Amino acid sequence: MAEITFLEGLRQGLREEMERDDRVFILGEDVGAYGGAFKVTEGFQKQFGDSRVIDTPISEAAIVGAAAGAAHLGMRPVAEMQFIDFISCAYDMLTNYVATARYRAGLPTPIVVRGPCGGYVRGGPFHSQNPEAAFFHTPGLKIVYPATVRDAKGLIKAAIRDDDPVLYLEHKWLYRRIKDQIPEGEEILTPIGSARIAREGKDLSIITYGATVWKSLEAAETLDRDGVSVEILDLRTLLPLDDDAILQTVKKTNKVLIVHEDTRTGGLAGEITARINERAFEWLDGPIMRVTAHDVPLPYAPTLEDFVLPQTDDIVKAARWLAGY
Amino acid sequence: MPGSTSLPKAPPIPAGLSRDQLLEIYRFLRLTRTLEERLTALYKQSKVIGGLFRSLGQEGESVASAYALERGRHRDFLSPLIRNLGSLLVMGAQPVQILRQYMAKDQSPTRGRELNVHFGDLELGYLGQISHLGDMIPVMAGVTLTFKMRREPRVGLVYIGDGATSTGAFHEGLNFAAVQRCPLVVIGEYNGYAYSTTPERQFAVRNLADKAKGYGIPAVTVDGNDVLAVYEATKYAVDRARMGKGVHFVEVKTFRRKGHAEHDDQHYVPQEELDRWAKNDPIDRYLTQLLSNGWAEEQDLKDIDGDVRDEIDQATDLCVNEPLPPGESALSGVYVHPATADRLWFRGLHG
Numbered sequence: 084m085a086e087i088t089f090l091e092g093l094r095q096g097l098r099e100e101m102e103r104d105d106r107v108f109i110l111g112e113d114v115g116a117y118g119g120a121f122k123v124t125e126g127f128q129k130q131f132g133d134s135r136v137i138d139t140p141i142s143e144a145a146i147v148g149a150a151a152g153a154a155h156l157g158m159r160p161v162a163e164m165q166f167i168d169f170i171s172c173a174y175d176m177l178t179n180y181v182a183t184a185r186y187r188a189g190l191p192t193p194i195v196v197r198g199p200c201g202g203y204v205r206g207g208p209f210h211s212q213n214p215e216a217a218f219f220h221t222p223g224l225k226i227v228y229p230a231t232v233r234d235a236k237g238l239i240k241a242a243i244r245d246d247d248p249v250l251y252l253e254h255k256w257l258y259r260r261i262k263d264q265i266p267e268g269e270e271i272l273t274p275i276g277s278a279r280i281a282r283e284g285k286d287l288s289i290i291t292y293g294a295t296v297w298k299s300l301e302a303a304e305t306l307d308r309d310g311v312s313v314e315i316l317d318l319r320t321l322l323p324l325d326d327d328a329i330l331q332t333v334k335k336t337n338k339v340l341i342v343h344e345d346t347r348t349g350g351l352a353g354e355i356t357a358r359i360n361e362r363a364f365e366w367l368d369g370p371i372m373r374v375t376a377h378d379v380p381l382p383y384a385p386t387l388e389d390f391v392l393p394q395t396d397d398i399v400k401a402a403r404w405l406a407g408y
Numbered sequence: 409m410p411g412s413t414s415l416p417k418a419p420p421i422p423a424g425l426s427r428d429q430l431l432e433i434y435r436f437l438r439l440t441r442t443l444e445e446r447l448t449a450l451y452k453q454s455k456v457i458g459g460l461f462r463s464l465g466q467e468g469e470s471v472a473s474a475y476a477l478e479r480g481r482h483r484d485f486l487s488p489l490i491r492n493l494g495s496l497l498v499m500g501a502q503p504v505q506i507l508r509q510y511m512a513k514d515q516s517p518t519r520g521r522e523l524n525v526h527f528g529d530l531e532l533g534y535l536g537q538i539s540h541l542g543d544m545i546p547v548m549a550g551v552t553l554t555f556k557m558r559r560e561p562r563v564g565l566v567y568i569g570d571g572a573t574s575t576g577a578f579h580e581g582l583n584f585a586a587v588q589r590c591p592l593v594v595i596g597e598y599n600g601y602a603y604s605t606t607p608e609r610q611f612a613v614r615n616l617a618d619k620a621k622g623y624g625i626p627a628v629t630v631d632g633n634d635v636l637a638v639y640e641a642t643k644y645a646v647d648r649a650r651m652g653k654g655v656h657f658v659e660v661k662t663f664r665r666k667g668h669a670e671h672d673d674q675h676y677v678p679q680e681e682l683d684r685w686a687k688n689d690p691i692d693r694y695l696t697q698l699l700s701n702g703w704a705e706e707q708d709l710k711d712i713d714g715d716v717r718d719e720i721d722q723a724t725d726l727c728v729n730e731p732l733p734p735g736e737s738a739l740s741g742v743y744v745h746p747a748t749a750d751r752l753w754f755r756g757l758h759g
Binding site: 138144207378388403 | 457458512513514518520521522523526538539540541571572574575576577602603604605609610611676732733734735736737738739742749750751752753754755757758
């Protein structure tokens, strides 16, 4: 069994769905001849032709809007944002049109909007964003955010088959850094709405997603040597949240640290905290704490980016503090 | 006329330019290319932190269009794109500022927060772009609307690439500026590729100028690698805007001779196309024009080349070993009040 990267897992998932279902097509900037800015769709245009792998003008509103129209008529479009930072140009389409289509008018809108997100790569303020919070507040959208090779593949396949619009956020820091062995021929479908225990533990739970799953795992190794046993819950789907999995880990360890790369104010940690508070307050042996990015735009210089974003060492210190509470 | 046959007379310099101005334009062209070559070397040494964007082949239209503005403190105003390094230099940005930006130095104009040419100077009159293409068209509509409201005889100039004319912001901004008759000149850069995407996949019109006409804006298409033609067309548009006649669109046909950024080997560009455009280099053409018309001596140009090299060497030496910004400086300046964002709780914890 060969080892493949996170990016290859995503690519396999996309390819398998296009081979399985000819209603699936891809549209985005430079996805065809160039194979996408990060080469996710490399070779696709050759395999599937330029009517199923469409190079579009630079217009995220047109890409998402056209995907919605095609989806109404039964197609299964996968729209790529070259960098997820540009999804803001389609904010109106996604929040006003796509997210409300079923509720307002009974319109089927099974689209996937995917793209590279996240920092730790010196990309500066417009090539590093985590946009989940901007859409988390929009009923009608689903948001998935894989951290493993298996879920990169399993979630893109599930997102394409899902009957609702799904934002699929792929962390570019994971693209070629994370590798795993995936059995060939196995149909991998990660259910949307289901979190995953990334590590079992008993003293404290870290609830996280995306790149910080890996930073939390790294922190857990260090904490383990200190005698602190950390459980890590990888959310995988952000909307809808897997409340059961969250409550289960809270009841098991009684202490919660929420870690995300997105900025603090209005970030997902606030919502998760509120839900635990509402449903498992009596199970807590300490305050729910957050390790997040600082509330500033993400700067370019390595020294600045490292300061702003949550680092493994921050997770170690915060968890140690909470364990001792 | 008796006596006039003994010496061949240089043809008159077009567009009302003086010989000194012709040489100054040459200096900006050379400065742009030499600075980018230096940046390429620094990129290869991993001293440039992020991507490196070249304007090879587009220096002519950048420099010539900006040169048509009135420059200095509180004069005309310009918003460049990543391939308008030359325009920035014309407006008074210093090579050391560009070098510091690319290397994310503490002393860079954005103190390490932003990349490459994403910086501005409200006094010298330039405003940095963001990565979201098209956004600077409405912003520059607002800048020039203010000139109009204040009855200041100032003009704005903004660039838009062929690909970015597909964005909503471009159309909305252009329409707004047209309706308000803002003193704005738009330079539409038709350079053949938006990342890997050709104009045929970007729009169904032949010329960018065709789009401007839909907003009731006069538009002209010029050879973007002919420095003096670009200058002349832009100068006409700038003068017209200054007279209160509204927006003008100047399309420059040129070619992006490097990949989208240094990482991109542009394998999707046919070699013949690259070869053809290499023979149509704007600096080579301008240089030949200066010499063959007798507007400059070879030694003048060599002196400028040498001065430019020295200037770039000095700028590099000055900043290459400067420190990056201290991490905690990232917290300041999100708002006027509060001046500093919260330092999060976990940073105060010990071991």
